[in-house]
Amino acid sequence: MEVKLLSEHYHHDDFREISGYQKRGGYEALKMALKKKPQEIIDEVKNSGLRGRGGAGFPTGIKWGFLPKNGEPRYLLCNADEGEPGTFKDRVILERAPHQLIEGMIISAFAIGSHKSYIYIRGEYVKSRKILEKAIKEAYAQGFLGENILGSGFKHDLDVYSGAGAYICGEETALISSLEGKKGQPTLKPPFPAIEGYLQKPTIINNVESLASVTLISRIGSQAYRKYGTEKSPGTKLFSVSGNVCKPGTYEVPLGYPLMDLINVECGGLRTGRSLKAVIPGGSSAPVLTAEEAQKAFLTYESMAELKTMLGSGAVIVIDDSNCMVDLLHVLTHFYHHESCGQCTPCREGTGWLNKLCGTLMSGQGRLQDIELMDQVARNMMGRTICALSDAAAGPVISFVSKFRSEFEFFVREGRSKIKGGPHAQMHH
Amino acid sequence: MLKCTINGKQYAVPEGASIIEAFKLAGESLAHYCWHPALSVAGVCRMCMVSIEGNPRLQIACNTMVTEGMVISNQSHAVKDSVKWVLDFHLINHPLDCPICDQAGECGLQDQYMMFGKYTPEMAMPKQRKRKVVSLGDRVVLDSERCILCSRCVRFTEEITKTHELGIFHRGDRSEIGTFNDRPLNNNYSLNTVDICPVGALTSKKFRFRQRVWFLKEKKSICPGCCTGCNIKVSYNSKGVFRVKPDCNPDVNGYWMCDEGRDLCEKTQSVDRLLKGMSKYGEEKWQEGPALKFAKQACDDLSALPSSSVALVLTAQHTCEEFEALIQSFKSKFKSKKVYYWVNRPEDFHKFDGLLLRGDRNPNTVGLLQILEREGFKSTWSELLSDLSSGATQGVIVAAPEFPSFYPDFSEKLYELSRAKVLTCLTSRPIKDRELLPGQRWLIPLKSFLEKEGTFINYRGVQQKLGTPLELVPDAMTLSDFARILSGDWLERQVEPLGSQNVINEFMKTPMRGL
Numbered sequence: 001m002e003v004k005l006l007s008e009h010y011h012h013d014d015f016r017e018i019s020g021y022q023k024r025g026g027y028e029a030l031k032m033a034l035k036k037k038p039q040e041i042i043d044e045v046k047n048s049g050l051r052g053r054g055g056a057g058f059p060t061g062i063k064w065g066f067l068p069k070n071g072e073p074r075y076l077l078c079n080a081d082e083g084e085p086g087t088f089k090d091r092v093i094l095e096r097a098p099h100q101l102i103e104g105m106i107i108s109a110f111a112i113g114s115h116k117s118y119i120y121i122r123g124e125y126v127k128s129r130k131i132l133e134k135a136i137k138e139a140y141a142q143g144f145l146g147e148n149i150l151g152s153g154f155k156h157d158l159d160v161y162s163g164a165g166a167y168i169c170g171e172e173t174a175l176i177s178s179l180e181g182k183k184g185q186p187t188l189k190p191p192f193p194a195i196e197g198y199l200q201k202p203t204i205i206n207n208v209e210s211l212a213s214v215t216l217i218s219r220i221g222s223q224a225y226r227k228y229g230t231e232k233s234p235g236t237k238l239f240s241v242s243g244n245v246c247k248p249g250t251y252e253v254p255l256g257y258p259l260m261d262l263i264n265v266e267c268g269g270l271r272t273g274r275s276l277k278a279v280i281p282g283g284s285s286a287p288v289l290t291a292e293e294a295q296k297a298f299l300t301y302e303s304m305a306e307l308k309t310m311l312g313s314g315a316v317i318v319i320d321d322s323n324c325m326v327d328l329l330h331v332l333t334h335f336y337h338h339e340s341c342g343q344c345t346p347c348r349e350g351t352g353w354l355n356k357l358c359g360t361l362m363s364g365q366g367r368l369q370d371i372e373l374m375d376q377v378a379r380n381m382m383g384r385t386i387c388a389l390s391d392a393a394a395g396p397v398i399s400f401v402s403k404f405r406s407e408f409e410f411f412v413r414e415g416r417s418k419i420k421g422g423p424h425a426q427m428h429h
Numbered sequence: 430m431l432k433c434t435i436n437g438k439q440y441a442v443p444e445g446a447s448i449i450e451a452f453k454l455a456g457e458s459l460a461h462y463c464w465h466p467a468l469s470v471a472g473v474c475r476m477c478m479v480s481i482e483g484n485p486r487l488q489i490a491c492n493t494m495v496t497e498g499m500v501i502s503n504q505s506h507a508v509k510d511s512v513k514w515v516l517d518f519h520l521i522n523h524p525l526d527c528p529i530c531d532q533a534g535e536c537g538l539q540d541q542y543m544m545f546g547k548y549t550p551e552m553a554m555p556k557q558r559k560r561k562v563v564s565l566g567d568r569v570v571l572d573s574e575r576c577i578l579c580s581r582c583v584r585f586t587e588e589i590t591k592t593h594e595l596g597i598f599h600r601g602d603r604s605e606i607g608t609f610n611d612r613p614l615n616n617n618y619s620l621n622t623v624d625i626c627p628v629g630a631l632t633s634k635k636f637r638f639r640q641r642v643w644f645l646k647e648k649k650s651i652c653p654g655c656c657t658g659c660n661i662k663v664s665y666n667s668k669g670v671f672r673v674k675p676d677c678n679p680d681v682n683g684y685w686m687c688d689e690g691r692d693l694c695e696k697t698q699s700v701d702r703l704l705k706g707m708s709k710y711g712e713e714k715w716q717e718g719p720a721l722k723f724a725k726q727a728c729d730d731l732s733a734l735p736s737s738s739v740a741l742v743l744t745a746q747h748t749c750e751e752f753e754a755l756i757q758s759f760k761s762k763f764k765s766k767k768v769y770y771w772v773n774r775p776e777d778f779h780k781f782d783g784l785l786l787r788g789d790r791n792p793n794t795v796g797l798l799q800i801l802e803r804e805g806f807k808s809t810w811s812e813l814l815s816d817l818s819s820g821a822t823q824g825v826i827v828a829a830p831e832f833p834s835f836y837p838d839f840s841e842k843l844y845e846l847s848r849a850k851v852l853t854c855l856t857s858r859p860i861k862d863r864e865l866l867p868g869q870r871w872l873i874p875l876k877s878f879l880e881k882e883g884t885f886i887n888y889r890g891v892q893q894k895l896g897t898p899l900e901l902v903p904d905a906m907t908l909s910d911f912a913r914i915l916s917g918d919w920l921e922r923q924v925e926p927l928g929s930q931n932v933i934n935e936f937m938k939t940p941m942r943g944l
């Protein structure tokens with residue numbers, strides 16, 4: 001069942017303004033936090049077990065712990081480059097509750113001792129950026145940002161930086177390169193950003209939802225937060241559900257919630273007369289689940305790992321039996337081909353190769369060995385590059401081909417889609 | 430030192446070495462394209478994958494440091510299969526037309542392609558098309574389709590010249606190297622990008638498609654363009670000198686050399702050279718003749734003068750051995766202390782472009798000064814001029830600079846010296862204004878730096894040998910040869926006609942590959 005912890009007040013239109021936000025307890029958590037020691041906040045976040053909501057699911061508190069323990073200047077970056085196909089939950093936070101994010105960022109910055117932070121926002125999020133910029137102005141006016149915040153002596157400045165629409169800039173090191181004014185390309189790790197990041201200084205990069213959750217955890221405490229979710233995946237999370245459901249949208253449910261319940265209860269199930277074919281559970285990079293596997297899936301990091309896929313950013317793409325999987329995969333290969341930064345050879349060439357192979361199948365010119373070749377190409381793109389985009393591009397190919405092989409073979413044999421009515425995926429990115 | 434095992438053999442490598450450096454030290458082969466010892470690590474070509482015991486994933490050797498006791502291999506099936514796949518990725522959009530590529534024969538990609546036998550393209554679909562002939566600047570041409578985007582050239586302009594002309598534009602497999610609109614690749618080190626390009630993407634405008642590299646021989650030498658003394662490799666064959674590349678010497682020039690230096694070496698070809706001896710008595714016409722005969726006659730003319738009235742003028746563009754021989758023989762012959770030298774633009778001597786090129790455009794200033802100091806010659810140029818006016822000096826031997834273009838006052842000085850009754854000018858270049866020279870004149874052709882053995886001492890005292898000599902102008906001689914003639918040893922040397930140079934003979938004897 002939907003549990004609104006983070007999104008409790010999102011339905012109020014004035015929640016995005018500072019007056020409406022403060023009326024509902026906004027910035028109280030900050031006032032409490034500024035009276036604590038930074039380490040107490042870090043411990044609280046560690047105890048909450050909050051896992052990064054951007055996709056990788058790395059525990060936020062532990063990430064903060066990687067920072068060097070000295071007085072070196074450091075940066076906090078908010079990753080609002082929400083570009084994973086199917087994901088639109090950060091946008092809800094940015095547009096409905098910008099102050100929740102800002103408050104979370106000030107608390108986090110106080111905890112890690114940073115005096116300057118940036119929100120790196122996706123280039124296409126123009127409306128979100130305007131709302132965010134207005135909110136930051138309001139926060140400055142109220143003394144929540146700037147010099148000597150609320151008389152605590154803590155100083156913090158916050159800026160918004162708009163990306164130019166590149167998916168790769170959601171990758172931490174590419175985001176840093178882009179923010180530094182360079183071409184948005186990932187860099188070799190080590191050095192990790194926590195040691196040498198933005199402007200060669202220690203840098204923490206957190207997802208929008210992670211930082212907004214810091215506000216929540218600071219307000220209700222880690223114990224209350226841990227009441228929801230499972231041992232390994234505590235708390236609640238926003239899920240953006242798209243595809244063939246009656247009520248697509250963003251829903252907050254506790255982690256551990258069954259995937260099918262999210263689809264059938266929250267999202268009103270599939271359209272009449274349709275049956276479930278597949279679910280991509282965590283954004284386009286996550287390997288696809290068959291309808292059968294989806295029945296067994298719970299919305300936790302560990303359950304998804306068991307099914308050899310990812311909870312990722314929480315973008316659930318529901319695919320019913322009106323979709324052709326070859327066509328769907330072509331949409332995905334096209335996306336990754338378009339977005340590969342082109343640095344590492346396997347990804348640069350592999351994404352194009354996969355897209356061409358998929359296109360050949362779609363044109364009816366494919367050969368049976370092309371299906372095998374797609375699988376081989378994808379497998380040899382994995383783990384061979386600087387960042388994870390190559391793996392993200394390969395994952396769907398391997399899972400689509402292995403789990404829906406008959407559809408691919410049908411396309412080769414008959415030169416047309418197995419699905420009557422022609423192939424038209426209901427996916428947009 | 431760290432102990433490690435590479436392909437089953439034990440090695441010790443210095444702390445902080447990467448695996449690829451360890452492979453280099455161990456002499457084990459490891460294919461790589463983006464890594465270059467003088468540039469930062471990019472880690473993008475993915476060819477240098479190795480397996481490390483205890484690590485389930487293959488790692489790239491360029492970005493992984495060696496740790497104590499590490500067991501590394503690039504011979505396992507897993508590594509070879511992965512490398513084969515990376516090679517496939519490199520090749521799917523790369524034109525497989527090696528025979529018409531200028532890099533063929535010295536291409537890293539071709540070597541691996543042959544080794545793995547990837548003769549048929551893996552990808553059945555059309556390749557990505559890109560621009561084929563892009564002029565990046567005055568000297569460099571880009572073929573984008575051949576480019577494997579290793580980013581060496583981009584890193585070179587960022588890290589070495591810091592001129593930032595090059596960048597990678599677009600994304601994914603549409604990526605292309607390019608320059609910004611108004612900033613072509615025209616820095617004085619631009620041809621180094623051609624040298625470090627592992628494939629045939631960047632080519633030199635002067636060299637491209639002029640020679641197949643397997644018809645070229647290589648000779649090591651020292652660049653005579655300035656007092657840095659960059660180590661160079663000269664590619665030549667019977668048709669002449671075609672290309673000059675830097676030869677790595679960490680103590681002198683590292684991996685680089687400047688473009689100006691490369692141009693100089695081309696000026697050793699016969700079109701720019703004085704090929705025969707020349708002479709003129711009074712108002713007669715200039716006559717051409719064999720250098721040796723003319724040199725002997727010139728020496729006789731000089732000997733006929735009162736012995737203390739002969740002067741020797743040196744420039745710092747010859748080898749130490751030549752200075753030594755000429756000075757000794759001059760001393761014993763004329764009992765004269767009139768040894769002078771003249772340098773080009775001494776006010777520029779301490780200029781430095783920050784990388785290699787120095788203001789002193791003589792390769793052997795240090796060597797010349799050392800010898801003059803040892804011999805105690807302190808005469809000044811004004812003494813020479815006043816002696817010439819007074820008639821105290823009547824004969825002059827000039828060892829003219831090999832590259833008069835660095836001596837803006839060359840003609841002027843030569844004119845000043847031509848007040849002497851007998852002027853013997855040893856030069857490797859034709860003298861432009863030679864009609865102006867009055868009196869009794871001898872021009873003796875000199876060898877260029879490629880044609881002689883000897884030593885240059887660079888600005889910080891590093892002695893460097895010129896290497897095995899070529900023969901480009903058979904009639905030319907060295908200053909040492911002239912010294913022997915001066916001291917009366919007739920040089921019994923059979924001068925062969927131009928067409929039968931050693932180079933050609935040797936070249937013709939070698940059977941062509943595949944025949």
